[in-house]
Amino acid sequence: MARKKSADLERTKQDLLEVGLSLFEQKGFNATGIQEIATLTGIPKGSFYNYFSSKEDFGVAVIRYYTDINMERWSNSLDTATEKEDSYKALRMAFLAITEEYRCAKIKKGCLLGNLAAEISEASEECRLALQQSVNEYKTILAEHLLVGQQMGKVRSDLPAQCLADLVWDCWQGSLLRMKIEKSVEPVNNNLELLFHHMLLPPA
Amino acid sequence: MARKKSADLERTKQDLLEVGLSLFEQKGFNATGIQEIATLTGIPKGSFYNYFSSKEDFGVAVIRYYTDINMERWSNSLDTATEKEDSYKALRMAFLAITEEYRCAKIKKGCLLGNLAAEISEASEECRLALQQSVNEYKTILAEHLLVGQQMGKVRSDLPAQCLADLVWDCWQGSLLRMKIEKSVEPVNNNLELLFHHMLLPPA
Secondary structure (H helix, E strand, O other), X not given: OHHHHHHHHHHXXXXXXXXXXXXXXHHOOOOOOHHHXXXXXXXXXXXXXHHOOOHHHHHHXXXXXXXXXXXXXXXXXXXXXXXXXXXXXXXXXXXXXXXXXXXXXXXXXOOHHHHHHHHHOOOOHHHHHHHHHHXXXXXXXXXXHHHHHHHOOOOOOOOOHHHHHHHHHHHHHHHHHHHHHHOOOHHHHHHHHHHHHHHOOOOO | OHHHHHHHHHHHHHHHHHHHHHHHHHHOOOXXXXXXXXHHHOOOHHHHHHHOOOHHHHHHHXXXXXXXXXXXXXXXXXXXXXXXXXXXXXXXXXXXXXXXXXXXXXXXXXXXXXXXXXXXXXXXXXXXXXXXHHHHHHHHHHHHHHHHHHHOOOOOOOOOHHHHHHHHHHHHHHHHHXXXXXXXXXXXXXXXXXXXXXXXXXXX
């Protein structure tokens, strides 16, 4: 009985995170209310606080939830591509795969990490730290693949792989902002082309 | 008498824009209320609508106001630097000057255009179009300077200046997001170094 109750609680918590993620992606943090999250999850507003102590605490959990889901998808996508191609091409293919998803989506949500960085870094120290951790995890994987690319002679090695990873990440995030205001993935595709076919290559 | 009234109206409108800009930079669009804007400007909430038909209309005006102020400052900074240095160095110096302002500021507000792109592109079509226009204006100036750099042999010319300008803009915006989550201008400085001292240069 206790086990069933615990499973129910876990299920509701998961539902809250999914609803919260969807709303944060569509409308952002501040435009999303706890009442709305609770209603869409099918629980009374007061019960929300059985799961999360505050909206900020919830924000941190959603950032973690989003990161875990997408990190796993991205890693899988990279692993699949790495079976067929070298590490550098795999990286490019993994980025192109996400871009293709954005192209097909009517609403250009972009990346939750970038969107929340813009919106709530100043307002919530806890969320800022959660964002920092998530971004660092992504950048670590990026740097690892770029380093392998350097070792294989596919990537310029006059600059540290970590610096290149930072630049690629920032370019990606910036182009997602431009995707949102242009309602087109062209900025994202153009930057990937420039980076992976020109800027990151070793001198001819 | 009518002229004084008109001047008063214009003054209040300007005050509203300044207050709105400051609040949007600190807290974003959705966390800022019309009541708060009116109170800080010293007018009743109802009077707000004598100046702007809606919060969205006000958002568009603040985007324009921010762009005009910063475009003028940036152009002046570029012109001053161009008197001393070539067009390419001047561009870098103008970016470094803004970065230095960010470094000195306790609150890392970043760029209003990027922040609002993340927050309200989906929610407000009018604001999205205003953001698009502002970003295009910046990118045009960027491309002009990069083109001169290409003509002088200071910038790689295997890629169109407009593509390079897009990449620089996106990198800049991405690094400002990271500045916000790391509470440091290091990401911005590092990217400027990578771009201006490596990526944008012609092959050695």
